[in-house]
Amino acid sequence: MSEYFSWIKDTFYYSLIYDDRYKYIFIGLKNTILIALFAVILGVVIGILVALIRNYYDNNKKLIILNFISKSYVNIIRGTPVILQLMIIYYVIFKSVDINILFVGIIAFGINSGAYVSEIIRAGINSIDKGQMEAGYSLGLKYGQVMRFIVLPQAIRNILPALGNEFITLLKETSVGAYIGIIELTKASDIIASRTYDYFFPLIIIAIIYLIMTLGLTKLVNLLERKLDNVNY
Amino acid sequence: MLIIKGLKKKFNKNSVLKNINFEVNKGDRIAIIGPSGCGKSTLLRCINLLEKPSEGSIIFNNTNLLDKSVELNVIREKIGMVFQQFNLFNNLTVLENIILAPTKLGLISKSDAVKEAKKLLKQFDLYDKLNNYPRELSGGQKQRVAIIRTLIMNPDMILFDEPTSALDPEMVLEVEDLIKTIADENMTMIVVSHEMNFIKNIATKVIFMIDGEIVEIGDPDTIFNKPKDERLKKFINLTNK
Ligand SMILES: Nc1ncnc2c1ncn2[C@@H]1O[C@H](COP(=O)(O)OP(=O)(O)O)[C@@H](O)[C@H]1O
Ligand SMILES: [Mg+2]
Numbered sequence: 001m002s003e004y005f006s007w008i009k010d011t012f013y014y015s016l017i018y019d020d021r022y023k024y025i026f027i028g029l030k031n032t033i034l035i036a037l038f039a040v041i042l043g044v045v046i047g048i049l050v051a052l053i054r055n056y057y058d059n060n061k062k063l064i065i066l067n068f069i070s071k072s073y074v075n076i077i078r079g080t081p082v083i084l085q086l087m088i089i090y091y092v093i094f095k096s097v098d099i100n101i102l103f104v105g106i107i108a109f110g111i112n113s114g115a116y117v118s119e120i121i122r123a124g125i126n127s128i129d130k131g132q133m134e135a136g137y138s139l140g141l142k143y144g145q146v147m148r149f150i151v152l153p154q155a156i157r158n159i160l161p162a163l164g165n166e167f168i169t170l171l172k173e174t175s176v177g178a179y180i181g182i183i184e185l186t187k188a189s190d191i192i193a194s195r196t197y198d199y200f201f202p203l204i205i206i207a208i209i210y211l212i213m214t215l216g217l218t219k220l221v222n223l224l225e226r227k228l229d230n231v232n233y
Numbered sequence: 234m235l236i237i238k239g240l241k242k243k244f245n246k247n248s249v250l251k252n253i254n255f256e257v258n259k260g261d262r263i264a265i266i267g268p269s270g271c272g273k274s275t276l277l278r279c280i281n282l283l284e285k286p287s288e289g290s291i292i293f294n295n296t297n298l299l300d301k302s303v304e305l306n307v308i309r310e311k312i313g314m315v316f317q318q319f320n321l322f323n324n325l326t327v328l329e330n331i332i333l334a335p336t337k338l339g340l341i342s343k344s345d346a347v348k349e350a351k352k353l354l355k356q357f358d359l360y361d362k363l364n365n366y367p368r369e370l371s372g373g374q375k376q377r378v379a380i381i382r383t384l385i386m387n388p389d390m391i392l393f394d395e396p397t398s399a400l401d402p403e404m405v406l407e408v409e410d411l412i413k414t415i416a417d418e419n420m421t422m423i424v425v426s427h428e429m430n431f432i433k434n435i436a437t438k439v440i441f442m443i444d445g446e447i448v449e450i451g452d453p454d455t456i457f458n459k460p461k462d463e464r465l466k467k468f469i470n471l472t473n474k
Contacts, residue, residue, distance in 0.1 A: 134283055135320035135379075139334035139386060140310035149333060153324045233323045233366045 015201040021192050025202075028188025029209060035105045035184065036171040040117075042110025043170075044163065047117025050074065054118070055125055056143060059133075070118070077115035083176045085112055090180045105177045105184075113170055120162040124155035157228045164221035168214050185209060234259050234389060234421060235280070240289035242275055242445075249275050251445040253289070257390065262416055263423045264432040264453075267442035268468065273425040274317075276442070277392045280423070281312045294389065310338065313383030313391035317399050319375040321367040321382075327354070328363050331382045346385070353381045357411055373404030377411050390421040397428060409434075429472050433457060441465045 016022040050070045057067035077085065089108040090101075128151050136146035178187035189202035196202075235257040242250035249272045257263055265273050278284040280291060282298060282305055291298040298308060322330050331353070332346035341349070354360045357377055367375055376396055383391055396412065397405040409431050416422065416435045426432055432439060432453065439456040441449045449462045460466045 129320075131316060131318050131320035132322060135314075135316065135322065136334075137283060137306070138281055138309055138312075138314035138316075139382070140306045140308075140338055141334055142306050145337050149337065150322050150324065233325075233368060 011196070011198050011201045014196045015192055015198065015205070019195075021195065024183070024188040024191050025185070025205065025209070027183055028185040028206070031102060031105075031177075031182060032171065032174050032184040035102065035109055035174045035177060035182070036167065038106045039109035039113050039174075040163075040167045040170055042106065043113025043117045043166070046110065046114025047121055050114065050118035051121035051125065052147070054122060055147075059143065074115045074118060077112055078119075082109075082112050082173055083179055086176055086180060101180065101182050104180070105174065105182045109170060109174060109177075112173075113166060116166055116169075117163065120166060121155070121159055124159035124162070125151055127158050128154050154233075157231065160228065161221050161225045164217065164224060168217050168221075171213060171217070172210060234261075234294060236290075236292040237280070238290045238292070240276075240279060240291065241287045242272070242279055242284060243287045249445050250279065250286075253445075253447060255440060255447065255450060257421060257423065259389075259421055260419050260437075261421055262435050262437045264436035264439045265423065265425045265442060266427070266429075266432065266439060266468070267448075271442045272445040273442060274394050277314070277394050277423065277425060280392060281309050281314055283314075306338075310334075310340070310386055311389045313386060313388035315376070315379055315383060315391060315393045315396050317395040319367070319372070319379045319399070321370075321375055321379055323367050326364050326366055327359065327370070327378050330367070330378060331385055334382070335385055340386070349385055350381070353384060357381060357414075371404060372400045373407045376400065376404075376408045380408075380411055380415070384415070388420075390423070391415070393422060393424040393426070395425050395427065397426070397431075427472065429457070429469075441468070 014021075016025070050073065053063055053066045053070045057063050086105070086108045089111070090104050094104055125147075132150050132154065133146050136150050141149070174182075174184050175186040177184050178190065181187070183191070185206045189199075189206045192202040193199045237253055237255055240250055240253040241248070253276060255263075265276065267273055275284055279286045280293075280298075286299060289299075293308060293312070296303060296308070298305075321327075322333065325333060328347065328350055331350040332343065335341050336343050336346050351360065351363070354363060359374060359377060359381070362370060362374060362378070367378075370378065380391075380396075393412065397408050400408060405428065409428065412422075412424070412431075413435055424432070424436070436453050439451060439453050440447055441456065441460075441462070443464055449456065449460065449465050456465070457469060460469055
């Protein structure tokens with residue numbers, strides 16, 4: 001028993017305290033959050049754009065080329081592994097450019113997220129009764145006004161919780177960034193383990209950190225969902 | 234005011250309107266009757282171009298609505314539409330529902346719109362619902378708000394698509410009374426309805442449709458008391474039962 005305790009003490013010491021190794025975890029956590037946060041923001045911007053182009057096309061049969069590009073983008077992103085997308089963006093597109101690797105991660109995960117976000121927004125828009133749009137049109141409002149004042153304010157109730165879930169997914173997916181050398185949480189634990197030759201403790205630590213973040217966020221999303229259910233319409 | 238010539242509408246291969254022709258003059262109140270699925274809603278929706286006609290022409294105030302250069306939204310400001318399912322904006326209060334279009338389109342200032350909306354709400358006994366959301370209203374109240382929402386636009390013509398069909402029986406009258414009031418003020422309108430007494434009461438002309446075609450047009454007295462077409466006779470007998 002005492003042997004067991006002393007092993008825990010040692011592995012804790014060498015994984016985190018010795019040589020200030022805990023700093024890797026901090027850096028990793030910071031980068032994981034940074035990438036996920038900015039990627040989801042980029043994803044939302046792309047997602048809104050793509051969703052509106054596709055919805056506009058569905059309604060008016062205009063913007064044919066933009067719609068084709070948008071649809072292809074969504075299909076390609078959803079049809080290929082995120083790690084492949086990351087590698088293509090890093091090794092092919094940014095190959096000869098001197099660029100911060102975090103930035104590459106944000107771009108790659110943002111582009112990836114945009115496809116999923118656009119589907120979330122599209123589903124949100126489509127969940128609103130068509131009669132709402134038609135009533136808006138029949139009063140002389142234009143597509144943009146109908147979207148802005150009538151459809152999106154209603155759709156947001158379905159969209160926001162789903163976006164929260166998308167952020168949670170993204171938070172976990174950033175671990176793939178380790179593959180191109182981004183020091184996010186997973187890579188941080190890997191660095192520590194490669195020094196101590198002990199994988200157990202670093203991996204458990206970051207697993208707990210991921211869990212705390214995702215469970216906490218899930219709680220927040222549920223709270224938001226309940227709040228939105230109580231809105232007066 | 235409105236001339237419809239050779240209007241056809243197909244959904245894929247399915248011909249829903251086959252060669253519709255009629256005219257609406259200022260002050261006309263046209264009722265459209267006919268069995269379910271004969272194309273009444275589609276016809277109304279073609280007139281304000283919620284559906285795109287496949288062929289023909291719709292001349293409204295001397296403009297062919299099917300010309301590519303026509304600005305649809307400007308035309309629609311002048312053609313009100315009242316839907317069977319009300320379609321009030323769920324995220325907006327009664328007052329906001331009414332003033333949204335005229336203010337966002339820059340037709341009147343917000344304060345004038347509010348003043349006008351309040352006047353109409355008072356006139357039609359809905360003033361105490363001003364700040365309620367649609368889900369807090371009865372069906373009859375919703376439909377009356379929807380009608381006020383089109384009235385504030387000052388339309389040249391209002392299209393009613395079965396305005397009382399989705400209502401509980403005890404609320405039909407309050408909506409019909411409101412429409413009657415507008416009719417008495419000489420509003421031009423096209424009304425699709427199954428309420429024959431109401432039609433006799435307000436219509437200046439009745440159109441009977443079957444299967445995407447107009448079978449008979451006439452004044453209410455002729456249509457209801459001296460129908461020529463056998464199918465119309467049958468239809469009127471059925472609805473009288
Ligand atoms: N958007 C649509 N797509 C395909 N078919 C439609 C559509 N709208 C209406 N129809 C068809 O057109 C016919 C006429 O419908 P409608 O105009 O709603 O009839 P009514 O209002 O007289 O009951 C029906 O057979 C209906 O199924
Ligand atoms: Mg109908």
